[in-house]
Amino acid sequence: MNTDKLASMLLVLAFAASGAVQAEEKAVSDSEKIEQYREMISDGNPADFDEMRGEELWKKPGGPKQASLEKCDLGKGAGVVKGAYAELPRYFKDTRMVQDLESRLLTCMTTLQGIPEEEITAKPFASDKKPSDISSLASYVVGQSKGIKMAVSTKHPKEKEAYQIGKLIFNYRAGPYDFACSTCHGTSGSRIRMQDLPNLNTKEDAQTAYTSWPAYRVSQGLTRSFQWRLNDCFRQQRFPEPKFASEATVALTMFLAVNANGAEYAGPGLKR
Amino acid sequence: MNAKHIIGMVMTVSLATASASVLAGSHDSKLEAKATAIIKRDFRDKGIAKADRVNQDALQAACSKYEDDVPDKLKAKLEAAQAKEIKWPADGKYMGDWKAGEKLAQSGRGMTWSDKPEDPAGGNCYNCHQLSAKEISYGTIGPSLRNYGNKKGMKEEVQRSVYGHIYNAKAYNACANMPRFGHMGILSEAQMKDLVALLLDPESPVNAK
Numbered sequence: 001m002n003t004d005k006l007a008s009m010l011l012v013l014a015f016a017a018s019g020a021v022q023a024e025e026k027a028v029s030d031s032e033k034i035e036q037y038r039e040m041i042s043d044g045n046p047a048d049f050d051e052m053r054g055e056e057l058w059k060k061p062g063g064p065k066q067a068s069l070e071k072c073d074l075g076k077g078a079g080v081v082k083g084a085y086a087e088l089p090r091y092f093k094d095t096r097m098v099q100d101l102e103s104r105l106l107t108c109m110t111t112l113q114g115i116p117e118e119e120i121t122a123k124p125f126a127s128d129k130k131p132s133d134i135s136s137l138a139s140y141v142v143g144q145s146k147g148i149k150m151a152v153s154t155k156h157p158k159e160k161e162a163y164q165i166g167k168l169i170f171n172y173r174a175g176p177y178d179f180a181c182s183t184c185h186g187t188s189g190s191r192i193r194m195q196d197l198p199n200l201n202t203k204e205d206a207q208t209a210y211t212s213w214p215a216y217r218v219s220q221g222l223t224r225s226f227q228w229r230l231n232d233c234f235r236q237q238r239f240p241e242p243k244f245a246s247e248a249t250v251a252l253t254m255f256l257a258v259n260a261n262g263a264e265y266a267g268p269g270l271k272r
Numbered sequence: 273m274n275a276k277h278i279i280g281m282v283m284t285v286s287l288a289t290a291s292a293s294v295l296a297g298s299h300d301s302k303l304e305a306k307a308t309a310i311i312k313r314d315f316r317d318k319g320i321a322k323a324d325r326v327n328q329d330a331l332q333a334a335c336s337k338y339e340d341d342v343p344d345k346l347k348a349k350l351e352a353a354q355a356k357e358i359k360w361p362a363d364g365k366y367m368g369d370w371k372a373g374e375k376l377a378q379s380g381r382g383m384t385w386s387d388k389p390e391d392p393a394g395g396n397c398y399n400c401h402q403l404s405a406k407e408i409s410y411g412t413i414g415p416s417l418r419n420y421g422n423k424k425g426m427k428e429e430v431q432r433s434v435y436g437h438i439y440n441a442k443a444y445n446a447c448a449n450m451p452r453f454g455h456m457g458i459l460s461e462a463q464m465k466d467l468v469a470l471l472l473d474p475e476s477p478v479n480a481k
Contacts, residue, residue: 161303168307171339173332175325176383176458177451178442180336184413192399192411193380234315238383240325241318248314251307 031196033272047139047216047268050131050223054140057133063113072108074101074141085145086265089254091156098162100253102227103245105137124244125228128221135214135225142214145265150211152257159254166255169248170200175238181252183237195272206259212269219272226253304337319385331442340447347446355443358436359454361461366431366468373470374477376463377403383458393458395467400449403470404477413449421472421479434468 058069058081074084075092089100095107102124109115126132154160173180181200184192188199198205214225230249234242242249317323331350334342342350379394381387398407400414424430437444439454453459459467470476 164300164303165307165310168304168336169311171336172307172311172326172328173336174328175321176456178332178335178456179451182339183449186340187413190412192413193409195411197413235321235384235386238321238325240315240321240323241385243314243316246314248310251310 045216045268045270046221047143047214047223047270050126050136050139050216051143051268052140053131054136054138057137058140063109063115065112065114067112067114069105069108069112069137071112072105074104081141081144083145083148085142086148086150087152089159089162089250089257090153091158096158097247098156098158098250098254100226100245100250101138101141102134102225103250105134105141106245109134109137121244125225125231126222132225135223135228138225138227139214139223139268142265142267146267148265150207150257150261150263150265152254152261154258162251162254163258165247166251166253169252170255177238179237179239181233181237200256200259203259203262206256207263210256210260211263211266212271214267215269215271217271223268224271299337320383320387320389321385331446335447338447342446350446351443354440354446354452354455355436357455358439358443359461360432361435361465366428366435366465367426367472368462368465368467368469370466370469370473370476370478372463373466373468374404376459376466377470378407395453395459395463396451397467397470405480406477417471417478419479421474421476422481424472426472426474431468431472434471435464438464438467 058072061068071078073079073092073094074081075087075090076082076084085101088104089098091098092104092107097103099107106117106120109120110117120134123130124132124134126135154163170181171186173183180186184190184197185200188202188205190197198209200206200209213229214223215229216223227244227249230252231242231244234240311326315323315326328336331354334346334350338346373395376395377397380396380399381391382393382396387393397403397417398410400411402410402412402416402418405418437450438459440452441448441450442452442455451458454461454464471478473479
C-alpha cells in the first residue's frame with residue numbers, strides 16, 4: 001500500500017466518522033451508514049494494516065524459542081493458512097479439544113514459541129495504547145480465507161457437542177437484566193436504538209454477521225477479533241467476563257459458525 | 273398473531289429442519305448440566321460484574337431451558353411467584369415526575385463491567401421502545417409506547433399495572449425480554465414512579481398530540 005492510498009483512506013474515515021454524527025439526526029440506520037462507508041473505501045480497509053502486522057508476526061521468529069508460527073497447524077496441516085479460518089472451530093487431535101482460531105493460535109504461541117499462556121491471555125485485545133499480537137495474527141489468518149465458503153464440520157462427536165453447548169449458551173438467561181444472547185439476537189428485524197440486530201438463529205443473518213468479523217471498528221479505530229466481539233456482547237448483556245478462548249466462548253463460536261455455513265467468508269470487515 | 277410472528281415461525285421451522293441432525297437431543301438434561309458447568313467455570317469477575325451473575329434463579333433457568341416458550345402451566349406458576357414479590361409503593365401513589373422519567377428513559381447505562389459502582393443505572397427504555405415522538409433514535413425489541421397514556425387513560429388500575437410491569441415484567445409474561453427493574457434493584461421506587469408518569473401523564477412528550 002502506498003502513502004497516497006493511506007492518506008486518502010484516513011481522510012475518508014475522518015469524513016465518515018463526522019458524517020455518522022450528522023446522519024443520526026436524519027434517522028438513517030447504522031447499517032445504511034456503514035454501507036456508505038464501505039462504498040467510500042471500497043478499495044481498502046484499515047484492517048489491512050493489522051493483517052500486515054499479523055503476517056509479519058506469523059513469519060518472524062519470536063518468543064523464548066525464537067520460532068516463527070509457520071509450523072502452526074490450524075487444521076489443514078502445519079503452516080497451511082489459506083482457507084483455514086473457513087473450517088474453524090474444529091476438533092484437534094493433539095489438544096483433544098474443539099478450538100476456534102484464537103484458542104488455536106494460543107496453542108501454537110505457547111508450544112512452538114514458548115510464550116507463557118498468561119502473558120498472552122492477560123491482554124488479548126488491542127487498545128489505543130498497545131496492539132495485540134494474537135489479535136493481529138487472527139486478522140492475518142482470517143484474511144487468507146476471504147472468498148472461501150464457510151464449511152465448519154459437526155461430524156466429530158466433540159464438534160457436535162460444542163455446537164449443542166453453544167446453542168444452550170446462546171439461550172442462557174442470567175444476570176441482573178435476565179438477558180441471553182437470544183434476547184437481542186433471536187428475532188428478526190429488530191434494533192437497539194438505531195442499531196440493526198441480526199437474528200443469529202436464521203441462516204441469512206448468521207451468515208452476514210459471522211462472515212464480516214473480525215472487523216475494523218471505525219468508532220474505536222481498532223481492528224477487533226471475534227473473541228473481542230463475544231466479550232463485548234457479554235459486557236452489554238451485563239454478564240461477568242468470559243475467559244479468553246475458553247470452552248464457553250469456543251462453543252458459542254461453533255454455534256454461530258455452523259449457522260453461517262455455506263456463505264463466503266468476507267472479512268476482515270468494517271463496522272461503525 | 274401478526275405478520276412478524278408468522279415470519280418468525282416460518283423461519284424457526286425452516287431453520288429447525290435444516291439443522292435437525294445437529295439439533296437432535298436439544299432437551300438433553302445431561303448436556304444442559306454440562307453447559308451450565310462450563311458457564312460457571314468460564315466467566316470471571318470484572319469490575320462490578322461478579323462471576324456469580326451467571327447463577328440463574330428459577331425463572332431464568334426455566335426460560336433458558338424452554339427457549340422462552342415455557343409450557344402454560346409452568347408459565348402461570350412462574351408469573352404468580354414473580355407477582356408475589358412485587359413491592360408496591362407504601363404511599364399508594366404510582367405517578368412521579370415525567371421530566372425525570374424522560375431523562376432516565378434516555379440513559380442506557382448501568383450494571384455493565386465498564387460502569388462504575390457509583391454510576392446510577394438508567395432505564396434503558398429507548399433502547400427497545402418508541403416513547404416520545406421527538407426521539408427518533410429508538411429500538412424496536414419492545415412494543416411502541418408512543419401515546420400510551422392517550423390510549424390507556426390514567427385510572428389508578430392503569431397506573432398500578434404500569435408500575436407493576438416496570439417493577440417486574442415477568443409477573444405478567446414469564447419470559448418477557450424486559451428486565452425486572454424493581455425486582456433486581458436496578459431502579460428505585462421514585463425512579464419507577466417517574467417512568468409511570470412518563471408513560472401516562474398527559475403533559476409527557478409520550479402523549480404529545
